[in-house]
Amino acid sequence: MSAKLSVDESRCTGHGRCYTVAPKLLSDDDEGFVTLRGSSMEITDDQLDDAEEAVAACPERAITLTLDN
């Protein structure tokens, strides 16, 4: 199984909740946006909990986690 975390650039406005709840997984840039904004990353099994937390924390619903079996 593989998983992918994506941040929609048009929806993300830099609330910073994702990197606050999942600091090991995500980080902020100089403008306060998550560095993953507008792109995506592979998620390993042991990162899955953090990725789910990040998705749930976003008030703009800008983050998606897709699982491929």
Place this chain on the structure above:
Amino acid sequence: MTETSETEIMSASGCPVSHTDYTVQRPLFETYELLAAERERGPFLWNDSRPRPFWMITDYEHVLEALQMPDVFSNEVISALTPEHTFDLLPQYLDPPEHTAMRRVLNRWFAPAAVRRLEPLVLRRCDELIDELRPKGGCDLVSDFAIRFPTDLFLATLNLPISDGAVFLEHVENVFKSFAGRGLKQAAISTEWIRGYFDQAIAEREREPQDTETDFISRLLVSAPGGEPMQREDIITICYTAMLAGLDTTRSALGYIFHHLALDPELRHRLTARPELWPKAVEEFLRLYPLVYMDGRLVTRDIDFHGMPMRKGNIVWLGLGSANHDPEKFSDPRAFDLEREQLSHHLSFGAGPHRCLGMHLARHELVIAVTEWHKRIPDYELATTDQLYERGAQLSINRLPLRWETQDWETESQ
């Protein structure tokens, strides 16, 4: 179309009509009761309490959706209560793409990384203020702490002298008093003074340029958000706006938070014993006590918004406050609940492209204020049984007298 016939049409079409005037001062917490009652009547209402009536959107889902539609709901209007531009504000009155360009310049100054750099100063100023108050055994939290703290930090953020805080504050208060549409003449005089203050700060930097990495105004002077250098008047307006946006809201948030904690010693003791919970607690307080409980918007084109026939030029009230207390989104919404799911989804800082620029600074200031305060003054109570009031338009507790035992700290061994 006259206002009366608009209201008649709304009423006939089944849209509930509200006559509630939200600009007036009310007993503490009454505004939230009114907002909840409006939401229970329906997700959309038509309010005719003001010279220009407006749509009200009251539930979480629709408020969030509208906040994310800047092309339909324009920031040419940012308050449904006072849609006319009493004060020039930037970048609030801009829409994308101009807004996006200006935010790119400003974001950097208010991002978490910038806020972290300011932390030693925030801590020091906070501790100084609390140490000054502690031996007194009591204070009006609102005027003695909650407004002085963010005023000093605002000046520090802009690399302006903190010693200007006191005189600055007097003029700032005059502007805040006018939020509900009263005292406009005095507010205009103070606005002129404040703008003059920033104008002078700009002139000083034009004569003697400062480091654009650490000096806000110097950075704005060399920035070109739309490919053009920023106008001097716009720089003044940005400084003025940051001041309006950052000072009253922080004071107000501290007022509601300390009121809650004064009446809930159990929660206060729990948080004092486990200070690592303060950031989460502040987040839940922000949800529970929205101060900017409404964002205004101007409808840019005729649109059917979930069955509501909105017309170009209509004004819309996006109910941030009622959304925060929407039971469909947050269960038992009027309760403080640290374990709440989706606690960070509150709309107290708005959402969409105009989400509060200062949100990271605000969170940081609030967390430091409550953490440091409770290290030094863990126990206190309300020092009055009088009815307390909140200002309309943008909520703020008028005063919050607290008292505490001074021997508690005098005998401490630390």
